[in-house]
Amino acid sequence: MRVLVTGGAGFIGSHVVDQLVERGHEVAVLDRLHPFAHAGPPDYLNDGAHYAWRDLTDDAAVRDAVVGIDAVCHHASMVGLGRDFTDVDSYVRDNDLGTALLLRALHEGGFAGRIVLASSMVIYGEGQYRCATHGRVRPAPRTPSAIARGQFDPPCPGCGRPLTPEPISEDVPSDPRSVYAATKLHQEHLCAAFGHEHGVSVTRLRYHNVYGPRMPAQTPYAGVASIFRSSVASGTAPQVLEDGDQLRDFVDVRDVAHATVLALERPETYGGALNIGSGHPHTIWQLALALTRRASGDLTPAVLGGARAGDVRHIFGATARARAILGYQASIPFEEGVADFAQVPLRTRVVPRVR
DSSP: OEEEEETTTSHHHHHHHHHHHHTTOEEEEEOOOOTTTOSSSOTTOOTTSEEEOOOTTOHHHHHHHTTTOSEEEEOOOOOSSOSSGGGHHHHIIIIIIHHHHHHHHHHHTTOOSEEEEEEEGGGGOSOEEEETTTEEEOOOOOOHHHHHTTOOSOOOTTTOOOOEEEOBOTTSOOOOOSHHHHHHHHHHHHHHHHHHHHTOEEEEEEEOEEEOTTOBOSOTTOOHHHHHHHHHHTTOOOEEEBTSOOEEOEEEHHHHHHHHHHHHHOSSOOOEEEEESOSOOEEHHHHHHHHHHTSSSOOOOEEEEOOOTTOOSOBOBOOHHHHHHHOOOOOSOHHHHHHHHTTSOOBOOOOOOOO
8 A cells, every 4th residue: 555644754753754754655755854853854764654744735846746645644743732832823823824735735636545644632621521410411511710720620610519520432523722723623624525425435533632752842832741851851840830630641652553443444444533542541640650750850840720711620531432443452551551651762852933
């Protein structure tokens, strides 16, 4: 199978490329080497893949890239919460416009293969909860005043009582609460519209908190695992927001890449969304502590309170559907994966250019 991997030089995409090449597929990569993430081509590129350093918003580049393609694995995106709302145009350009132009090129080229979209759990917004009185509920966004008072857990929208977080399923309505989340949801909608019109299978993989080798060093676009790992590498204790009890599903990038390859190779196509995680949530504090325990020196995570704009309290996914559809189950336990992550170097940080 000839597979186009957009963003195939990036953190997750490069691991997908490695596994596809290892399994005998012909792999073409289209990657702009975004200056927020890359100083140039990284040193871990796979010799068995063909790389084109071009932009998804370049019509000619995308048309060239889709010729003869059997499947598309769409990873190219600007990720993370960013600096603030001034990033909105960059997110829309890279994530929405880039996706739109890719799909147009596939349309013009008569593409009839399959698409696997690297989506994200951020489209859910706040996670799923259960109230002892009202059953399953979705709370409203947390207010700055509540966070300032140290009231981090959202209350039941019906009675105001405490809630118990539960795994969120793929069927729960989306509720994006950041620019990044909104663009990822729009990617899903665009790809779904293409699939319906062309009779093409679109599998939307909603990755949870991915960590592991090749993760970029701390930038305004990095996830919490990268931020903590960058602190440890510099000999500084990780700074934990809120109280550290936020629940996330931290999943090793090698497991995520395996799930992605399974979606590409599955004999029967699947058109729908799948949560891709480890199936075992951990707290932010547990991640910080696991990383510092593997570091040299005497580091203890510091709890700061407060919260990042657009962040949610608890979010972790139900993974039974991915197991049933793909046969996917994470194989790298949290303790083993984080211990490895604590030792591998991060990708060199690149300072964003002033526009």
